[in-house]
Every structure is written in C-alpha cells, then in structure tokens.
Amino acid sequence: MNEKWDRRFLELAKHISTWSKDPSTKCGxxxxxxxxxxxxxxxxxxxxxxxxxxxxNNRQEKLSLTIHAEMNAILVAEEPLNGYTLYTYPFLPCNRCAPHIIQSGISSIISYHMSDYSKETWWDSTNKSREYFNEAWVSVVLYKRGKEKRND
Incomplete structure (x- = not known):
C-alpha cells in the first residue's frame, strides 16, 4: 500500500480503539x-x-478476560487472512498476539512507533513480537505520529 492508505487505516484503527470499555488501554x-x-x-x-x-475495575480479572484487539479482528474474520495487512493502534501487537497473527497468515503489520507513555508497560512485549515477526517473514512498518514519514 502507500502512505496515504496506511494513514487512513491507522486512523480507522484509532477510531475503533474508542469502542473499548477498558479504562486504561484502548486498542484497535x-x-x-x-x-x-x-x-x-x-x-x-x-x-x-x-x-x-x-x-x-479488578485489574487481575480484567487482564485474564480481555481479548486483545488483534485477536478479536482475527476471530471475527469470516475468511482466510493469508497475505492480508493488519493495522494496529496505538502500537505493535504484544508477544501474546504475535504467534496467532503469524499463524493466521497475515503478511504485514502497520502501526505507530510507541509513545513514551506506552514504553514503560509494553516495550519488552512489542520488541519480542518484532523478533517473532522478523523470524516468520512478517513485514513490520512503523510510522511516526503526526504527519512525519514512516520509519521502518
């Protein structure tokens, strides 16, 4: 795809994240x-x-029950996803979702660079995901937030 389309789908993922009831992290x-x-x-x-x-409001129970945005998108898809692209907001998928994404046949992931706020909680997990994606030949493209160009 090109940057214009990528940004459109990233904005859609951002909008969809607002549907989450999670009080701390909203992902799309x-x-x-x-x-x-x-x-x-x-x-x-x-x-x-x-x-x-x-x-x-019970963090432990919330974490054990929550289905991540990426998994929800894979689970509700009504077709094989081989060669498709996954757009995620606000950052790359975690290392829990990465194996399922790889197994689904998705061939590329497009997201944003992680914000400083997110790094504290998600840095290790998303770095591990990048290792998995690289090993499985799943392309990863990260954009800077705002109007700046992408940075792979």
Missing amino acids: AVVVRPNKTIASVGYNGFPRGLDDDERL
Whole structure:
C-alpha cells in the first residue's frame, strides 16, 4: 500500500480503539485485504456475554478476560487472512498476539512507533513480537505520529 492508505487505516484503527470499555488501554485493529477493502476490525474487550461492569475495575480479572484487539479482528474474520495487512493502534501487537497473527497468515503489520507513555508497560512485549515477526517473514512498518514519514 502507500502512505496515504496506511494513514487512513491507522486512523480507522484509532477510531475503533474508542469502542473499548477498558479504562486504561484502548486498542484497535483493522485487517485489510490486498485490494484495500476491510476484512474485519477488532478492539480490546471481554468475550461476548460476559458482564464487564465490575470486572473492568479488578485489574487481575480484567487482564485474564480481555481479548486483545488483534485477536478479536482475527476471530471475527469470516475468511482466510493469508497475505492480508493488519493495522494496529496505538502500537505493535504484544508477544501474546504475535504467534496467532503469524499463524493466521497475515503478511504485514502497520502501526505507530510507541509513545513514551506506552514504553514503560509494553516495550519488552512489542520488541519480542518484532523478533517473532522478523523470524516468520512478517513485514513490520512503523510510522511516526503526526504527519512525519514512516520509519521502518
């Protein structure tokens, strides 16, 4: 794809992240076909049918129940994802999601460089993901936030 399309889908992932009820981290994901049409979207949240009112305030329970945005997008896709692109917001997928993304056949991931705020919590996990993606030949493209050009 090109930068204009990448930024559009990143903005969509950002918008979808606002659907999450998580009070601390809001993530969004968009899976895109090679013809630039959307195959599926996802955000971080609890499985269908589970009450989240009180559980969102219990960090341990919230962490064990939350399905990450990337996994939600993969799970709700109604087609094989071989050769598709995954757009994620606000940063690269974690090392829990990376193996599932690789196994799904997604061939490239596009996201933003991590903000200083996110580094404290997610730096080690996303670095491990990059190692997995590199080993599995999954392309990773990271954009700087704002209007600056991408930096792979």
